[in-house]
Amino acid sequence: MTYPAKQPASANVYDIFSGETWSEQRNKRFVRLAPEIDGLEMLYTNDLHPEKLFTVKVLCWGLRENGEVEGLVPWLDKVVACTSIDDPLHGSWQGFFDPGIEQVFFDPPEHKHLELNSAADYYQFDCESDEDIIQEIPDTIGTHAVFSSDNFSSITLAEVVSWQLKHSGQLCATLIDENLVSNTPVLPGDPCLFRAEDRSDFQYFFQHHIANKLKEKDPEAIAAIATLINR
Numbered sequence: 001m002t003y004p005a006k007q008p009a010s011a012n013v014y015d016i017f018s019g020e021t022w023s024e025q026r027n028k029r030f031v032r033l034a035p036e037i038d039g040l041e042m043l044y045t046n047d048l049h050p051e052k053l054f055t056v057k058v059l060c061w062g063l064r065e066n067g068e069v070e071g072l073v074p075w076l077d078k079v080v081a082c083t084s085i086d087d088p089l090h091g092s093w094q095g096f097f098d099p100g101i102e103q104v105f106f107d108p109p110e111h112k113h114l115e116l117n118s119a120a121d122y123y124q125f126d127c128e129s130d131e132d133i134i135q136e137i138p139d140t141i142g143t144h145a146v147f148s149s150d151n152f153s154s155i156t157l158a159e160v161v162s163w164q165l166k167h168s169g170q171l172c173a174t175l176i177d178e179n180l181v182s183n184t185p186v187l188p189g190d191p192c193l194f195r196a197e198d199r200s201d202f203q204y205f206f207q208h209h210i211a212n213k214l215k216e217k218d219p220e221a222i223a224a225i226a227t228l229i230n231r
Helices: 022-027 110-122 208-215 219-229
Strands: 030-035 041-045 054-057 060-064 069-075 078-081 091-098 103-105 133-138 144-147 156-159 162-166 171-176 193-195 202-206
Touching (some): 030 069, 030 133, 060 110, 069 110, 069 202, 078 171, 144 208, 156 171, 156 208, 202 208
Antiparallel strands (some): 030 060, 041 054, 041 091, 060 069, 133 162, 144 156, 171 193
16 A cells, blocks of 8 residues: 655655654554544543543544554544653553453554554555545544633633544544534535634643533633643
8 A cells, every 4th residue: 555745755854853754754644544433442640640540532543654553532732642642741641441341451452453454455545745635534532622712711612523634644623613504414524614723723622521521610620721721
């Protein structure tokens, strides 16, 4: 399977932040997604409550161009690989959890490897730009985007409808522009959808249970927002 880039890059070109070459970064981009539909979760800890294990639902599993498979979750203001979470204050990855059988595991399920590789072999893409969308999946975990233009004096919460995978490997959240709705229900790919990242007042992603607490003005949820403001 090949995903041709518009222009080849030299292996001697380095990213000043990661220290990786351009080709190494391209090999790590995501080329195929498989939604998590069985309720598997990510386990993490943080420094605020070091004695506790927390869980968030896995959004999907992603296949990198180099063949690696990763669990993915919306985390702060982007979607990241579970194993890449290493922020002692906000969370450090500890494994995966299957709540149905109460089992902890550390590697992506084998059936997701098979699903992703089979799909990647079947679907071929000839893209002209890194901005081209090669896949779009529905959000199945109740992710909400938080918008604020006044340093969180006021906030707006909006449900994420879908996630678009760009040829670059970036995942983008789409939400409904209520002024453009012409058909209901709004499904992935609808022209009324816009990308959260295209809005200058976009701040963070939250899963539904936190979003509901924010709507109810729960003190703990509000305190969590305050912690993020001070990052």
